[in-house]
Amino acid sequence: MSEAISAVDHDDHSHGPAKGLTRWLFTTNHKDIGTLYLWFSFLMLLIGGVLALVVRAELFQPGLQFVSPDFFNQMTTNHGLIMVFGAIMPAFVGLANWLIPMQVGAPDMALPRMNNLSFWILPFAFAMLISTLFSEAGGPNFGWTFYAPLSTTYAPDSVTFFILAVHMMGASSIMGSINIIATILNMRAPGMTLMKMPMFVWTWLITAYLLLAVMPVLAGLVTMMLFDIHFGTSFFNAAGGGDPVLFQHIFWFFGHPEVYIMILPAFGIVSHIIPAFARKRLFGYDSMVYAVASIAFLSFIVWAHHMFTVGMPLAGQLFFMYTTMLIAVPTGVKVFNWVSTMWRGSMTFETPMLFSIAFVVLFTIGGFSGLMLAITPADYQYHDTYFVVAHFHYVLVPGALFSIMAAVYFWFPKWTGKMYSERLGKLHFWFSFVGVNITFFPQHFSGLAGMPRRIPDYALQFADFNMVSSIGAFIFGFSQILFLFVLIHGIRNGKPAAARAWEGARGLEWTLPSPAPYHSFTHPPKVTDDEAHA
Amino acid sequence: MKQSIKYISVILGLIMAGYGFADELNMPVGVTEISRQVYGLHMTIFWVCVVIGAMVFGVMFWSIISHRRSLGYKAASFHESTTLELAWTIIPTILLVIMAVPATQVLIAMYDTGGEDMTVEVRGYQWKWQYKYLDDDYNQTFSFFSTLSTPKDQIENRSVKGEHYLLEVDNHLRIPANRKVRFLITSEDVIHSWWVPDFAIKRDAVPGMLNELWTIVPETGFYRGQCTELCGKDHGFMPVVVEVMEEAAFDTWYAQEVVAAAVREEAMSKTFTSEELMAEGKQVYTTFCASCHLENGQGIPPAFPSLVGTEMMTGPRDEHLRLVFDGVPGSAMQAFGKQLDAVQLASVVHYERHSWGNKAGDITQPRDVINLNSGQ
Ligand SMILES: [Cu+2]
Ligand SMILES: [Cu+2]
Numbered sequence: 001m002s003e004a005i006s007a008v009d010h011d012d013h014s015h016g017p018a019k020g021l022t023r024w025l026f027t028t029n030h031k032d033i034g035t036l037y038l039w040f041s042f043l044m045l046l047i048g049g050v051l052a053l054v055v056r057a058e059l060f061q062p063g064l065q066f067v068s069p070d071f072f073n074q075m076t077t078n079h080g081l082i083m084v085f086g087a088i089m090p091a092f093v094g095l096a097n098w099l100i101p102m103q104v105g106a107p108d109m110a111l112p113r114m115n116n117l118s119f120w121i122l123p124f125a126f127a128m129l130i131s132t133l134f135s136e137a138g139g140p141n142f143g144w145t146f147y148a149p150l151s152t153t154y155a156p157d158s159v160t161f162f163i164l165a166v167h168m169m170g171a172s173s174i175m176g177s178i179n180i181i182a183t184i185l186n187m188r189a190p191g192m193t194l195m196k197m198p199m200f201v202w203t204w205l206i207t208a209y210l211l212l213a214v215m216p217v218l219a220g221l222v223t224m225m226l227f228d229i230h231f232g233t234s235f236f237n238a239a240g241g242g243d244p245v246l247f248q249h250i251f252w253f254f255g256h257p258e259v260y261i262m263i264l265p266a267f268g269i270v271s272h273i274i275p276a277f278a279r280k281r282l283f284g285y286d287s288m289v290y291a292v293a294s295i296a297f298l299s300f301i302v303w304a305h306h307m308f309t310v311g312m313p314l315a316g317q318l319f320f321m322y323t324t325m326l327i328a329v330p331t332g333v334k335v336f337n338w339v340s341t342m343w344r345g346s347m348t349f350e351t352p353m354l355f356s357i358a359f360v361v362l363f364t365i366g367g368f369s370g371l372m373l374a375i376t377p378a379d380y381q382y383h384d385t386y387f388v389v390a391h392f393h394y395v396l397v398p399g400a401l402f403s404i405m406a407a408v409y410f411w412f413p414k415w416t417g418k419m420y421s422e423r424l425g426k427l428h429f430w431f432s433f434v435g436v437n438i439t440f441f442p443q444h445f446s447g448l449a450g451m452p453r454r455i456p457d458y459a460l461q462f463a464d465f466n467m468v469s470s471i472g473a474f475i476f477g478f479s480q481i482l483f484l485f486v487l488i489h490g491i492r493n494g495k496p497a498a499a500r501a502w503e504g505a506r507g508l509e510w511t512l513p514s515p516a517p518y519h520s521f522t523h524p525p526k527v528t529d530d531e532a533h534a
Numbered sequence: 535m536k537q538s539i540k541y542i543s544v545i546l547g548l549i550m551a552g553y554g555f556a557d558e559l560n561m562p563v564g565v566t567e568i569s570r571q572v573y574g575l576h577m578t579i580f581w582v583c584v585v586i587g588a589m590v591f592g593v594m595f596w597s598i599i600s601h602r603r604s605l606g607y608k609a610a611s612f613h614e615s616t617t618l619e620l621a622w623t624i625i626p627t628i629l630l631v632i633m634a635v636p637a638t639q640v641l642i643a644m645y646d647t648g649g650e651d652m653t654v655e656v657r658g659y660q661w662k663w664q665y666k667y668l669d670d671d672y673n674q675t676f677s678f679f680s681t682l683s684t685p686k687d688q689i690e691n692r693s694v695k696g697e698h699y700l701l702e703v704d705n706h707l708r709i710p711a712n713r714k715v716r717f718l719i720t721s722e723d724v725i726h727s728w729w730v731p732d733f734a735i736k737r738d739a740v741p742g743m744l745n746e747l748w749t750i751v752p753e754t755g756f757y758r759g760q761c762t763e764l765c766g767k768d769h770g771f772m773p774v775v776v777e778v779m780e781e782a783a784f785d786t787w788y789a790q791e792v793v794a795a796a797v798r799e800e801a802m803s804k805t806f807t808s809e810e811l812m813a814e815g816k817q818v819y820t821t822f823c824a825s826c827h828l829e830n831g832q833g834i835p836p837a838f839p840s841l842v843g844t845e846m847m848t849g850p851r852d853e854h855l856r857l858v859f860d861g862v863p864g865s866a867m868q869a870f871g872k873q874l875d876a877v878q879l880a881s882v883v884h885y886e887r888h889s890w891g892n893k894a895g896d897i898t899q900p901r902d903v904i905n906l907n908s909g910q
Contacts, residue, residue, distance in 0.1 A: 063689060063690065064689055070767040141766075142764065147724075149725075149741065150724040154766060238740075245740060280610065284619055285614070287619045310740060310745075311743060322634060325630045339590060341613075344609065344610040361594070368583035371583060377571070377640040377644060378579065380572070448560055449561075452760050452770070455760075457689060457771070
């Protein structure tokens, strides 16, 4: 008996994954869990995308065509919730799982069992949320921002399931971020000082602290809702002495850092890919780190810019206008640094680079409209119109989502040991790029012309913009099927990839063979200047 | 190389021209002093973005075009410059400070709500607006509801859509030109938001809060906007229509409405005949009840109950009245006591009790409604 145990122990260093389904259910391996997160988020992307296409189909022409106004509201609400909490955030956690241990030279995440739990909560949370759409009274229909009292006194019964689902997503995120912080702070290879860490690791460290700070706030908020709905409290019920505006303050105290949670890791990814394909080191590494840190700090003192129209005192409006404008400074620093990294490089334009360049350009456009939205008097005109919809889709789709796609293409050879087809990858890029702009650029115009968001039908002067936008949405939506095809094609038929799959790529992960072995860096690697980012 | 610069500058020029001159692509300038200032801010910040964008993207595309490996370009090795970092931190900060000055001035002007000539309370309901004209002591002189008037046939694509599709109402708000009008904005149920783009005023209608707005409109005419805060199923169907009238015409209209309100007040103590009540009741029913209970009283069970031959229709009258007055909390049946006056309530209840074969055989007078509430 004891012999058998020691034999297993002995094998520990070289054993591969378990066979069958249990490999995925019980795995504590950071690579397996990363894979689970990534496929899960891809599935959510497709589901959330289908909901968006229902919305765009209804808006293709004025008049009510396909769905009732209430179902329309369920579609916009669940599209937002699924994309934010189901697609973008889990995808970044998946990337963190795959990459952070390899990039800091650690054998695995610091808390592998918790890692398993934080993933496996998610399918249950989303199954519960999505199942409400099939209930008689319908699913959540109060917008992804779920403002009270529409989401409390006036909500459908399914709101209780929604609250529980949000709690579960929050628990998953909190565990994920604790794990990431513990890994980064404790498990770096000797010689990897903080200011030598890769940018992706830096951005995730800061993101994890943001998550840790604001997810409990969200949990508190939905708990207050739960009490208002079921236990007779009046936090947000004016008739009982409560304050619906309090809801918005709490929500956006979570919500604004949340938008940076969805963009900081993207900054990290792009800061790896641009230097790799410019064959030149990242320009201004130190200032990039400081910029991310200042953005994270500022994200806590700008929340009320989402609420300029609720009727705050003048002093409050001015404070939030100034702080919001300030965010443009560190964000600008990042863009300038990326451009300087490209300047006088020796560039090639493989798919990850194309997505990264598109990221820089289109994210910057989203940043510009953000700066316009910061100007309070002008915001009164933009607020809750399609201008805002255009703004946040520019930072989230060609922003966050493009960076995730760039990352998938960039590290694909490291994960699978195969090269995807460059021709197909580029095709996917161009369809996505064109589709995204046809979808969201006209929304600036419909917003400026006065079209409110979240309406199932609209006045005739908005018809042309909406038709164009809907066409773009279907192009963009269907090109993600192509993405799936490129990935499967690569996994099956791809040519074997070298350890350093891209000649310009730097970092410890590229010193490992491709595909990276199931257990990597069981002995800490030596951190050379060449592979560190300092 | 020269070729490509020309190419890029032509494209950039076209884009700028497209932005600057195509009015339908831009925010409306509006008709008030404030709206013009807001438009000015919008264009200033827009051009700041365009210039910065042109510079950044210009450098970037230059680099993309010329610093390629396929052209044999060898990578340089520089990777930091404190001077540059300082420059692109400090210069944007200065730009922002310069931008903040006019923005602050306009905002302060917008907050100057004092010295008004008249005050209107705007109250949001699911899914209509109520306008209450207040006198100098903030007492209501008269009020009315403003509901979407676009026919269902147009919305459901059975007939051709009109010019003001979804931006038209049965009773619109009227204000005088050239006078400072103050709006007090609030809500009865969920949060709504009241917006007139041409005046550049938008404020959330929050239950339990009274927000303030003001405007002075020099030009007469009709101005249209919409609710801009998601407020439930018919959020897309509660437009705002404001008519700005010549001062004299407005004053005449206002005086008439005050008299009409007094007449209605008088009617509260009148005794009506059954025929009068049926006629008024039918009208009230069509406007306020038929969307759920249908013209023939059959409703759309199970969501909206039928009113034909049920216990309530022939049972105790006061229970019926009470239900319509208070509504059914937590259901779509609203508390109509807050929306209808005693004459309307009495007549609609009388109408329900004597239509579609219902035969209660009693009569409901406005004073019954008033007694119902004083008795409580
Ligand atoms: Cu924000
Ligand atoms: Cu609304």
